[in-house]
Amino acid sequence: xxxxxxxxxxxxxxxxxxxxxxxxxxxxxxxxxxxxxxxxxxxxxxxxxxxxxxxxxxxxxxxxxxxxxxxxxxxxxxxxxxxxxxxxxxxxxxxxxxxxxxxxxxxxxxxxxxxxxxxxxxxxxxxxxxxxxxxxxxxxxxxxxxxxxxxxxxxxxxxxxxxxxxxxxxxxxxxxxxxxxxxxxxxxxxxxxxxxxxxxxxxxxxxxxxxxxxxxxxxxxxxxxxxxxxxxxxxxxxxxxxxxxxxxxxxxxxxxxxxxxxxxxxxxxxxxxxxxxxxxxxxxxxxxxxxxxxxxxxxxxxxxxxxxxxxx
Numbered sequence: 001x002x003x004x005x006x007x008x009x010x011x012x013x014x015x016x017x018x019x020x021x022x023x024x025x026x027x028x029x030x031x032x033x034x035x036x037x038x039x040x041x042x043x044x045x046x047x048x049x050x051x052x053x054x055x056x057x058x059x060x061x062x063x064x065x066x067x068x069x070x071x072x073x074x075x076x077x078x079x080x081x082x083x084x085x086x087x088x089x090x091x092x093x094x095x096x097x098x099x100x101x102x103x104x105x106x107x108x109x110x111x112x113x114x115x116x117x118x119x120x121x122x123x124x125x126x127x128x129x130x131x132x133x134x135x136x137x138x139x140x141x142x143x144x145x146x147x148x149x150x151x152x153x154x155x156x157x158x159x160x161x162x163x164x165x166x167x168x169x170x171x172x173x174x175x176x177x178x179x180x181x182x183x184x185x186x187x188x189x190x191x192x193x194x195x196x197x198x199x200x201x202x203x204x205x206x207x208x209x210x211x212x213x214x215x216x217x218x219x220x221x222x223x224x225x226x227x228x229x230x231x232x233x234x235x236x237x238x239x240x241x242x243x244x245x246x247x248x249x250x251x252x253x254x255x256x257x258x259x260x261x262x263x264x265x266x267x268x269x270x271x272x273x274x275x276x277x278x279x280x281x282x283x284x285x286x287x288x289x290x291x292x293x294x295x296x297x298x299x300x301x302x303x304x305x306x307x308x309x310x311x312x
Contacts, residue, residue: 035064039077046084049228049265055084062097075104079115086118087229091126095119113139113150120157129161149190152178156193160200168204175201192221196234203241212241212250219254232261236274243281249290252281256294263301271301 042057058081065073078101082094098119105112116135124132136154143151159174175197182190199214215238222231239254255278263271275298282291 032068035061035068035070035073038064039073039080042077042080046080047226049226051084051087055081055088058084071104071107072110075101075108075110075115078104079118082118082122086122086125089125091122094122095126098122113146117150117153120154124157124161129164133158133161148181148183148185149187152181152186152190153193155181156197159197163197163200163204168201171197171201171204188221188225189227192218192225192227192230192234195221196237199237199241203244208241208245209247212238212245212247212254215241216254228261228265229267232258232265232267232270232274235261236277239274239277239281248281252278252290252294255281256290256297259301260297263297263304268301268305272298272305275301 038057039061042054042061045057046054058077062074062077062081065077078097082097082101085091085094085097098115102112102115102119105115116139120132120135120139123129123135136158139146139154140151140158146154155174155178159171159178162168162170162174175194178197179194182194186194195214195218199211199218202208202211202214215234219231219234219238222228222234235254235258239251239258242248242251242254255274259271259274259278262268262274275294278294279298282294
């Protein structure tokens with residue numbers, strides 16, 4: 001779920017337009033106008049890939065909503081702040097916010113499926129797969145209540161957990177259930193999720209060439225969805241699979257693109273690690289042009305890193 005469009009909540013968080021004797025609307029409450037402005041700024045900031053800045057703005061919006069005891073806005077902004085934190089890999093910080101969002105949804109009798117889905121993902125990514133699986137299984141006990149996209153994502157999560165536990169057959173069965181639910185009608189991001197899972201299963205089975213092509217497909221879908229951090233990770237996974245399959249030239253290309261994307265996003269540490277992997281692969285290659293562009297990127301990244309302070 002992308003950050004909630006605050007325009008969908010205007011009827012709940014903005015002031016009601018009460019008709020006066022002259023039929024002109026009453027002015028909106030200052031607190032509601034400010035809340036709408038901050039939340040909309042947060043959404044726009046998140047959409048251009050600035051999760052840190054969006055998190056700060058969503059925190060401010062959440063505080064404004066809490067001050068008014070505005071249940072819909074508390075739920076929306078707690079969820080969106082948690083989403084920013086998950087994208088920044090700050091999983092433990094996201095969990096209490098998701099608890100708050102779910103409690104506010106329950107207070108109004110609103111559907112909390114997407115909140116639970118994000119909570120399950122945060123638990124899984126944060127190293128608590130058993131708790132994540134419990135949420136997913138509970139949700140899938142009533143599949144008719146779930147939209148196809150949510151049902152597929154819970155299945156994909158359980159498949160990931162099965163694969164991590166060495167159960168490739170269980171993971172394949174989960175992937176098939178997800179694909180059957182979607183029936184070929186899925187979003188770009190769900191295409192990325194299924195491609196990434198397919199690649200992981202093939203890697204576990206030792207089919208690294210086909211796995212690399214699935215990771216390529218995952219990276220392409222993430223690029224189209226403008227999820228550039230995740231795209232860089234998928235390109236790195238593709239590079240690793242190409243190396244193992246013996247295609248060093250393709251591996252070098254994916255490592256280069258991953259490092260370049262990570263560097264452009266400000267992740268210098270990850271970009272240096274990836275470019276070093278590319279250079280190691282190119283030691284076995286003779287393509288001078290490929291070596292040149294990777295070496296040039298390596299030098300550019302190194303120059304951007306401030307020198308270590310001298311010891312006295």
